[in-house]
Amino acid sequence: MAELFARDTLSSQRWRRRLVPNQSFTLGRSTQKYPVVWDKQISSQHAQLNWNGVQLEIRKIEEAANPIFFGSRPRISFMLDPGQHFVIGHTEFLLENSEPTMPLPHRSPRTEVTIRPEEIRRTSFRKTPGRIELLTELVSKMTASTDHDQLITIALQQLLHGIPHATDVQLLEQSLDGDTKTFSPIAWDSRDGVSTPGGSSQSLIENATTSHMCVLHVWPNEPDPATADFTQIAGHDWAMCIPLEIKLNQVAALYISGKRARLEGNLTEVEILQDDIKFAELVGSTFANLSRNMALERRQSQLNQFFTPGLLDHVSTDIESYLAPREAGLMVLFCDLRGFSAATEDNIDRLIPHLHQTSETLSIITSAILAQQGVIGDFHGDAVMGFWGWPVSASENPLGGIQAAWEIVQTLAGTEFLCSDTPAKAGIGIAAGQAVAGMIGSRDQVKVTAFGPPVNLASRIEGMTKPLGIPLLLDDHAVTQLQSHPSMPPNTFLRLGSFRLSGLRQETQIFTVNSGEIAWLPEFSQALILFEEGDWPQAISILQSLPTQFGPRNLLLQYMQGFQNQCPASWSGTIERNTK
Structure with missing residues (x-):
C-alpha cells in the first residue's frame, strides 16, 4: 500500500494519505483532499500527482509560484520511487510503500x-x-x-x-x-x-x-x-x-x-x-x-440530486427500508435532447464548453421533474428519466408528470408545438404502468432508478417524437390516468394512432396534448379513423388538406405511400415500427 506523508519541518503538523492507483489528485494549500494549510510558500494548487502503482508522477502546476525540489534541485516534473521525498517551501513529502502489521494473537496481559x-x-x-x-x-x-x-x-x-x-x-x-x-x-x-x-x-x-x-x-x-x-x-x-x-x-x-x-x-x-x-x-x-x-x-447531498425536499421529508430513519426496491404504479417520463451526438462531433475541439451548455439544458429538465415532486431515475448520455409513484404513491401528485413535461415543452419547444416550423430541442415520452423502483444495481454499485415495462415504453414513445414531429407523446394508460383527474379539462389529449413499437409485442395508442383550439384537428381525427378502417383514399384526401408542418399528417401519408396508397388485405389498423 502506498501513502504520501506530508510533514512540516518547522512544526509538528503532518498528515498521511493512502494513494489510489491511477487516480490523479491536486496538492496545494486549499485543495480538499490534500491540503497543506501550514505552508504559505505552497500555492492553493501547486502540483498534479498520480500514483501509477509503481511510481508517483509529479508535475508542477504552471501558476504555482515556488519551485518543487527533488534531489536538491528544482524540478517541473519527475517520477518518485517509494522511500524518496520532495520538498515545497518548508514541507517535506515522503512516498511510503508499507503496510502495518495486522492484529496478531498473543499471551494474556498482566x-x-x-x-x-x-x-x-x-x-x-x-x-x-x-x-x-x-x-x-x-x-x-x-x-x-x-x-x-x-x-x-x-x-x-x-x-x-x-x-x-x-x-x-x-x-x-x-x-x-x-x-x-x-x-x-x-x-x-x-x-x-x-x-x-x-x-x-x-x-x-x-x-x-x-x-x-x-x-x-x-x-x-x-x-x-x-x-x-x-x-x-x-x-x-x-x-x-x-x-x-x-x-x-x-x-x-x-x-x-x-x-x-x-x-x-x-x-x-x-x-x-x-x-x-x-x-x-x-x-x-x-x-x-x-x-x-x-x-x-x-448522503443527503446525493439524495438531493434525485429527490426534492418534499419527498425527503417522508424518509424515515430506516432509509434502507424506505428506498428498498418494490413494485409500484409509476408514471415514467423519458426526455432526450436533440442533436447531441452531432453537436458533440462538431464541438470536438471545445468539449468542455459544450458540456457546460448541455448541462444547462439538462438542468431545465431535471428542475422541472423535481419541482413536480418527481424522482430523477437515471441519465443516459443526453437523456433524463424521471418518474412518479415511488417512494410515495402517485396519488400524492397525480398530475406531476404532465405538468413537468409541459414546462419542459414550453421552455424548449414553445406552445405551438403541434405545428411548428422549428425543430424541437427535446423529445418527451410518457408511459404509465406497474414497475419496480428503488435502489437497484449490482453488488458493486447501486442507484435510485426504475425497471419495468413503462420505462421501456416511455423510451420507445420518446423515439416516436422524431418521426411524428411532435415533442410530447403519451401512451393510453398515462392518458387514462390523467384524463380521469377532476381538474383535467375534457379533450385535453389528441390521439395520433396505434403503433407497434420496435421490440414490443403489444400495440400502443399514442397521444399528445391538444395545445389549443385548432380548427382542423377534428379533420385529422376523422382522417385517422378512416386510415385505421382501411378507407385510405378518403383519408389521403383529408390529410392532404392539412398543414404540412403537422408531423402526424406526414407520417400517415408516407406510410400509405409505402404501399402505393393501397390498403393491404392484412391491414389491422396498427402501424409497425421496426426502428427505435
Whole structure:
C-alpha cells in the first residue's frame, strides 16, 4: 500500500494519505483532499500527482509560484520511487510503500481494565492540565473539516498530543472475509511521525469490539523470552482499544499503544492509563459523531440530486427500508435532447464548453421533474428519466408528470408545438404502468432508478417524437390516468394512432396534448379513423388538406405511400415500427 506523508519541518503538523492507483489528485494549500494549510510558500494548487502503482508522477502546476525540489534541485516534473521525498517551501513529502502489521494473537496481559463508555464520561480526569484545551481545539478543528481524511488526521494527532506516553495510534475498520469479521488498519500515526506501527493485539480488539467497551491491557515489564510477542518486540507494554461506529453503521476501533507510563504523585500506572482511556474515548466519540454527520450530509447531498425536499421529508430513519426496491404504479417520463451526438462531433475541439451548455439544458429538465415532486431515475448520455409513484404513491401528485413535461415543452419547444416550423430541442415520452423502483444495481454499485415495462415504453414513445414531429407523446394508460383527474379539462389529449413499437409485442395508442383550439384537428381525427378502417383514399384526401408542418399528417401519408396508397388485405389498423 502506498501513502504520501506530508510533514512540516518547522512544526509538528503532518498528515498521511493512502494513494489510489491511477487516480490523479491536486496538492496545494486549499485543495480538499490534500491540503497543506501550514505552508504559505505552497500555492492553493501547486502540483498534479498520480500514483501509477509503481511510481508517483509529479508535475508542477504552471501558476504555482515556488519551485518543487527533488534531489536538491528544482524540478517541473519527475517520477518518485517509494522511500524518496520532495520538498515545497518548508514541507517535506515522503512516498511510503508499507503496510502495518495486522492484529496478531498473543499471551494474556498482566492487567486488564474494561470500562463502559458511559461510565468513562461520568468520571472526572485525575490529572487535567492541557487536556481540556486539547479537546476544545479538537472540536474546533474537526468541525472546520470538509473531508473524512482530515477528520482522521486530526483525531490521531490529538490522541498523540494528549497521551504523552503513547507511541502509536491506529484507526481500524471492520471488514468481512466470508463469514469472518476482521479488523484492518486504514490510518495510523506515530510519535516520530514516520514509523509504521508494529502491530496490534487481536484479543484486545476482539474483546473491545465484541463487548462494546473500552479495554486496556498492560503486559509484564520483562516478558518470558519463550512467550514474547510483537507487543514487547515493538517496545510497547500497554495498549487500549476504543470501539467506534463511524460513517454509516461502519464498525471501527481506535487502537493506542505505548511504553510504560511515568508515575506522578500518588497515581498508579493503571489510574494514569484510565485517564488516558477517558481522553481517548472523548476524542473517539467526537470523531465518530462528526464522521457519521459528514456521511449523512454526503448522503443527503446525493439524495438531493434525485429527490426534492418534499419527498425527503417522508424518509424515515430506516432509509434502507424506505428506498428498498418494490413494485409500484409509476408514471415514467423519458426526455432526450436533440442533436447531441452531432453537436458533440462538431464541438470536438471545445468539449468542455459544450458540456457546460448541455448541462444547462439538462438542468431545465431535471428542475422541472423535481419541482413536480418527481424522482430523477437515471441519465443516459443526453437523456433524463424521471418518474412518479415511488417512494410515495402517485396519488400524492397525480398530475406531476404532465405538468413537468409541459414546462419542459414550453421552455424548449414553445406552445405551438403541434405545428411548428422549428425543430424541437427535446423529445418527451410518457408511459404509465406497474414497475419496480428503488435502489437497484449490482453488488458493486447501486442507484435510485426504475425497471419495468413503462420505462421501456416511455423510451420507445420518446423515439416516436422524431418521426411524428411532435415533442410530447403519451401512451393510453398515462392518458387514462390523467384524463380521469377532476381538474383535467375534457379533450385535453389528441390521439395520433396505434403503433407497434420496435421490440414490443403489444400495440400502443399514442397521444399528445391538444395545445389549443385548432380548427382542423377534428379533420385529422376523422382522417385517422378512416386510415385505421382501411378507407385510405378518403383519408389521403383529408390529410392532404392539412398543414404540412403537422408531423402526424406526414407520417400517415408516407406510410400509405409505402404501399402505393393501397390498403393491404392484412391491414389491422396498427402501424409497425421496426426502428427505435
